[in-house]
Amino acid sequence: MVELWDAGVPNVHFLNHSSAEFRVQVRKCYCEGHCPNRQSNGTCEIKPGGMCFTDVEAAINDDGVEYPLRRYGCLPPDDGTFMQCKGHLVPHRQSKSIQCCDDADFCNRDLKISYPERPEPDVPGFGTQDNLPFIVLLTSVTFCLTVFLLGIAFVYMKYRKKEAHGKFGLYSKGYPSEKCPNVDIHRPLTSLIEQSSGSGSGLPILVQRTISKQIHMVQSVGKGRYGEVWLARFRGERVAVKVFFTTEEASWFRETEIYQTVLMRHENILGFIAADIKGTGSWTQMLLITEYHEKGSLFDYLQDHCLESNGLLVMARSIVSGLAHLHTEIIGTKGKPAIAHRDIKSKNILVKRNGECCIADFGLAVKYLSDVNEIEVPPNIRSGTRRYMAPELLSKSIDVNNFEAYRKADVYALGLVMWEMSRRCVTGDKLKIADDYAVPYYDCVPSDPSCDDMSLAVCVKKLRPQVPLRWETDPVLRTMSKVMQECWHHSPDARLTTLRVKKTLARLEPDVTVNIV
Template identity: 55%
Template sequence: MKTNGHCFAIIEEDEHGEPTLASGCMKYEGSDFQCKDSPKAQLRRTIECCRTDFCNQDLQPTLPPLDSTGRQLYSVRIAADVGVFSTSLSTDGLFDGSIRWMAVLISMAVCIIVMIILFSCFCYKHYCKTMAKRHCYNRDLEQDEAFIPAGESLKDLIDQSQSSGSGSGLPLLVQRTIAKQIQMVRQVGKGRYGEVWMGKWRGEKVAVKVFFTTEEASWFRETEIYQTVLMRHENILGFIAADIKGTGSWTQLYLITDYHENGSLYDFLKCTTLDNRALLKLAYSAACGLCHLHTEIYGTQGKPAIAHRDLKSKNILIKKNGTCCIADLGLAVKFNSDTNEVDVPLNTRVGTKRYMAPEVLDESLNKNHFQPYIMADIYSFGLIIWEMARRCITGGIVEEYQLPYYDMVPNDPSYEDMREVVCVKRLRPVVSNRWNSDECLRAILKLMSECWAHNPASRLTALRIKKTLAKMVESQDVKI
């Protein structure tokens, strides 16, 4: 056939698998496109085209073979004046959509499996480290057991420590062992420094003060003060042990002391009223503790004078026998007359503003001398005596518990609030008229007034307070 377009010959397999041969010519327009055919044809076929006159009679197309996967190949053969060009394509495309999705799913599955394996390896490694630490801890604990024989109580250990002559508390290895063996039972308090827990050691109740890591300076100072030679006193909270637990970013600072279930003086006064004897017992025992702190003991194993700097009803604990013991020595200042040095802790923490003396509030306190710190403690002690006296019943009358200056400043007063009331106006907590009608409260009123005098030099010493209260205790036949 003669035409100005392409001539062709095509062989196609019908639906029964029988080949059919056909030939013909096409117009010029679109003949190139027709010769390319489509790779998506459903039946197996081959088309061959040529451009010369009657050329299709020489074309002999054959069906394309099947590839290794059973897919048919499509052949296009275009013949020119010289030579023939032919190609073969898969009839369902080189990148079938289902195959692509299959590849994506397989890749995702492989990634997930790899992640699971890596995570399992990490967990196993972490578990091995934890078990190694636990084994090491248990081994150390077994070694440390040698320092505390079975059956020894805390009282036995402390008595042995006192009789050994060191007077500075239990040996460090014993402290470390006790700290490891403590079982935390329940939280009993929380403050700006950390938390207080009731714990048990060999069945004995102990108090565990857990400091925040930001309060390391307070922990270090309090531990240092408690381990001062000859520090132990019945009216100072009994120190047992101190330890640091944890590694890396996880650290706990433990201070272990005697446990007093009555809580602080603040808690005690809120729910308990006093008679004259109970009042004198509390006041005298607190004065004894403060006097021991303030007193320097001379000798080869002497004790430096210590000022508390944060005396308040929340820092005094009530023992079972109704006496007081002073706690929280994280801000304490030491003084040794031999060196004439005032040892002030490097601590950003400050005392409680409500209990601060006038000279502390107006910043006139001479920090280079020790005596001003002592006198500031006495001012705070006067406010504590006022808190006690309000809860003493006379003639069936008693005031509800309140903090000092409760009616003059907000619940959380600022320096300016306290300075205005204490320094500028020179006000002091209000005293009930009923106090003057009772001999005991009248003497207490005189005592506290001499404690909170504006001029530090006019205030009583702790020893003077102790002796005055001792006479009152004797006159009331109070058993301490």
């Protein structure tokens, strides 16, 4: 027998070279834990191309202690022996080492193999090429979040800065102290107002900026849906401070804007002094400072006082005069736009000490800019007082693009206010008779009527407040009754204008003295 080793096929012995008969030499390996057919430790055989192997991997015993688990065995040539001997015997187990040999029988028993180190868990982190997408994503998200937070901080700081200096353009940046060099802030309140431009914008801007710090609140004198009214003291004089709820920011802004309209000041419109914002980091108060009238609203005054016909006439004239000034457009370099109040009622009219009245509360007012033919409608959700709404408002048939429609709605409400005052006017020479105070439609709708209640009474049934027969005995009440009925006519086009009402009342005893019972 001649033994030959071929370069490509080891372990081959040719028995008869001339007849090309041969046999394959089988190599033996030591096996333990990886023996074929589950036999006990001992010997396994490999064919040419196979390998003897020894591996070791980390294992856990019943006590939870880690120990090295060694195995010996044979790798057949058809099982990817080369790749397995490169460490891929169990690809998903990285805590394993393996070595192979085929140079002698039982060669794998003497292979020295070290215990493998357990790798760190495969968690995305830094420092490896595989984790580069994760690093880029994390960096991008962090950058975007930082920019977003900086943007929010910038907007917040800008808002706070606006709030500190007066928001919505109330205090312009063009009014630093050096632009008011002649303003003496220690002078009396009246002289300060007179020193202003005369346009009806109240105190000079410099004083308005700091008025909230100099106001001393005395007591609350009223509370409504918009906020609360306080009696306060400023420079030793009594003023009224209207503190708006935070939800009524739009009303505060609108009313301030209307009061600061050029040529707005009028004796029968509530005198505006200043507007300011007072607050800290946690709360904010929007303040509107006006003249204080101790007699209160016309609504409250009529509850406790009766009127003589002369006093009724003075009140009616003053209310119409103030409303006519609002409705009138003044053309000029610094002209005044036409303004509609949109919430005329007895609670929004104040009684002055001389018996006249003045109109207040302009949170719903609208301006008409004739040069651009545009109506400035305030951006708030309030829509007026339902009891005083004109039929076209209740039925939603009003032309919102026609400013004249808003003026006619004011005239309708004016007629109802005149009726309220006339009920409290006494008649009779010896026995003075006056009706108890009542609100319009008190006998037709509930105390807090809905739009449907008012629409049914005013639009469908076309009801109007009753005119007592006793009014015919007094010339002032007789004229007032005719005027108010023309004011609350169902058709807007048939209603009087405020200027027409003013002229009609002016013909009644031009010189009257107030006599309040």
